[in-house]
Amino acid sequence: MLFPALRRRLPAVKAKSSPALDVAALGSTLTATLGSLGTSQEGLSVADAAQRLEHFGPNRLREDDGTHPLAVLFRQFRSPMVLILLVAAALSFFLGETDEAVIVAVIVLASTGLGFYQEFRAGNAVAELRKRIAVTSTILRGGAWVDRPAADIVPGDVLQLRAGSLISADAVLLNASALHVDEAALTGESFPVVKSVALPSDKLAPVNLVHMGTSVRSGEGRAVVVATGATTEFGSIATSVGRFEPETSFARGTRRFGLLMTQVMFVLVTVVLAANVMLGRPVIDSLLFAAALAVGITPELLPAIVTVTLSQGAKRLTEQGVLVRRLVAIENLGSMDVLCTDKTGTLTVGEVHLTSAVDASGKESADVLRWAVLNAALQTAMPNPLDSAVLTRKGDVDISAYSKRGEVPYDFERKRLSVAVTNAGITTLACKGAVAPVLAVCTRIAIDGTAQALVPERRTTEEQRLAEWSGQGLRVIAIATRSLDAAHQCALVDEAGLTLVGYLLFSDPLKPGIAETVAALKSNGIALRIVTGDNRYVAAHVADAVGLRPIVVTGPDLEGLNDVAFSRQIATANVYAEITPDQKERVIATLRKTGHTVGYMGDGINDAPALRAADVGISVENAVDAAKASADVILLRQDLKVLLDGVVAGRTAFGNTIKYIAITVSANFGNMISMAAASLLLPFLPMLATQILLNNLLADLPMLAISTDRVDEEVLSTPRQWDFRALIRTMVGFGVLSSVFDFVTFWVLLGLFHASVPTFQSGWFTESLLTQLAVIAVMRTRKSVFRSLPSPLLLATSVTVAALALVLPYLPLAALVGIVPLPWRLAISIIGTVVVYVAATELLKGRLNFMGSATTPGATVPRRPLLAPH
Secondary structure, X not given: OOOHHHHHHOOOOOOOOOOOOOHHHOOOOHHHHHHHHOOOOOOEOHHHHHHHHHHHOOOOOOOOOOOOHHHHHHHHOOOHHHHHHHHHHHHHHHOOOHHHHHHHHHHHHHHHHHHHHHHHHHHHXXXXXXXXXXXXXXXXXXXXXXXXXXXXXXXXXXXXXXXXXXXXXXXXXXXXXXXXXEOHHHHOOOOOEEEOOOOOOOOOOHHHEEOOOOEEEEEEEEEEEEEOHXXXXXXXXXXXXXXXXXXXXXXXXXXXXXXXXXXXXXXHHHHHHHHHHHOXXXXXXXXXXXXXXXXXXXXXXXXXXXXXXXXXXXXXHHHOOEEEOOOOHHHHHHHOOEEEEOOOOOOEOOOOEEEEEEEOOOOEOHHHHHHHHHHHHHOOOOOOHHHHHXXXXXXXXXXXXXXXXXXXXXXXXXXXXXXEEEEOOEEEEEEEEEHHHHHHOEEEEEEOOEEEEOOHHXXXXXXXXXXXXXXXXXXXXXXXXXXXXXXXOOOHHHOOOEEEEEEEEEEOOEOOOHHHHHHHHHHOOOEEEEEOOOOHHHHHHHHHXXXXXXXXXXXXXXXXXXXXXXXXXXXXXXXXXXXXXXXXHHHHHHHHHOOOOEEEEOOOHHHHHHHHHOOEEEEEOOOOHHHHHHOOEEEXXXXXXXXXXXXXXXXXXXXXXXXXXXXXHHHHHHHHHHHHHHHHHOOOOOOOHHHHHHHHHHHHOHHHHHHHOOOOHHHHOOOOOOOHHHHHHHHHHHHHHHHHHHHHHHHHHHHHOOOOHHHHHHHHHHHHHHHHHHHHHHHOOOOOOOOOOOOHHHHHHHHHHHHHHHHHHHOHHHHHHOOOOOOHHHHHHHHHHHHHXXXXXXXXXXXXXXXXXXXXXXXXXXXXXXOOOO
């Protein structure tokens, strides 16, 4: 029977207002299905499709992709502390404290408004970038095959399915030829599933269905769409789990950091609130003060900072030819320490040329070329560069007298493709494929036009010849034939008892400068590993040519190994040859389990599983749809040099994000601890809740420009990951130093100047804000502050807010938040304290392992980084 969830929805594609089809209306046979959908095997008319699109809505899972204004605005109020402040402000209003309630509400709304503006603008910019890489599908509209965006597909459309196609909706098969579908995204099953068509009298079953999110591994077919968008099986699963994308390493680190800060906030709020109530202070004031403390210690603009930083990185990458499908993938690019890639088009030019077609004696052969051209011209299941290269020689042979009888499509297990052709009543099976798989089904070999038994000694000769050609960097494809009965239908069982007739030799030269690019990857802590289905000799030749010093492991070596043995085999290798798609995925998954952050670069249908398994899936604009849909990053040029720019952007985004967290948390931690302690020791609140919130808001303003800041070369030169020990060490070390100077300020205010309560609060407000601003210049770099200046925008905003901090006590509006003018001697003393604090911070920075180091397993520190800071 059908998948239960799908069976319930086949007839009930969700419309904007009401279901279009009754559950019982869809018949259990193909004929009944077409009738209930109001379509035919010829598809829909253009007008009918337009009406259905208006009724059913776009074929996508999420309308706004998270960038709808209300969704972004809601995210700004997810912090419990923000909600507590608003509730407390409301209570103050009802209790008659109108001025304080309004001020608190305005400051909180201003802070959340800043976050909303930055995140919404950045999210829209990324959404525009994603439109450039939208997946298209080939559908039958108005009697003609057309390519349309997947979002335009409606129930009743007829899809064309070919190897590499991403299936964009749930559909019932109309016809199929050796159709194998990769359903791993839906079921988790790594092996492709064979699909077939039910006879008109047969009931529909899972074997007759294809689903959104799956892809065609091999073969071809047609299917009629029965469900789109959220009503598909994939849409149901995505809705039930919230989001089907796996958590990235950066997101995991952010979540852990959020949990840590939540724990600190809970302890702080509980202790301070209880202590102030016990001291007899008003409950509402105590609650406002405690909540303001909690907000003060929290980097509440972190979501906006991360989004802005990543979106600016995405825009910069777009200018350099890199499109980002998932924004968080930029961070993973920065932490990537292993890059796995195929060689064709990445290390080589990717323009495959047919060098020669030779017989089994190594002589040029028109007969071999003819069989190769017939196979390439008549196969329809999988377009590929090798066939394109063969067809450039189509004019050298005459195939007009041949007609196609049948086809056994290519798959990645057999590594062969066969086409049956008829000429003058004689039917012949022409098979081409990798040498070893073709030899495995050959029993004879043609020598000088005469078929002879393929004895073991001759097989050894052919294997030696393969090694010799492959060692020269040539890709070798074998051609074999077999006569068939004229009445016989072409099938997989016919690939037996073949006669080897010759070979096709292809060349694909290395890209100019690729050895230097590979060296640049190594210098920046990224180990390159070649993962290819090609034979070991070609792979080793290419690896040696690009400077890898190849250590080769082959697919047969890995076959049947348990996880421990598999991990041991691949640990030291840098070339994985003769690998199947399932083995590619297992290699990537195993490398990740050993602690590496793994990128995988591929463009074929056989690369889709590995792209999904990698931390960073990287594909190219002209890749098959299934590969692009599985990738996180799309390169507009298949060039590793472009990828290096992505690595720079990733490390820059990560570095600037960690800067914000380290600076904000360290400064806030010290100030808030000092404030909590002072509230327990002093007979008055050291700072009003409104002053804490305003201080926090002004201190955060320059940090919105942190995404434009420069990043030290040593940060760009190695992969980066979250280092919580270093973050805590930084927070405590600088926080304690900040608290020391806070208490010095208390002594200056009370001991030297005998400040009144408003003057004390105003003086500490100014000192606290100035120290937070000054420390930005110190803590943003491991170098001396004089050797690495902030970006112009960051410097300008910091100086502007610092100037505002100095003049704010003298402005009329300052009285609204309880800030009063400071005596000039006190103001000078505060400035002097800030200067000494900056000097002390600079000294402490040199003694701490400031903000951590490269922690990615396997990362190497380069002697001479080749990536320039952006």
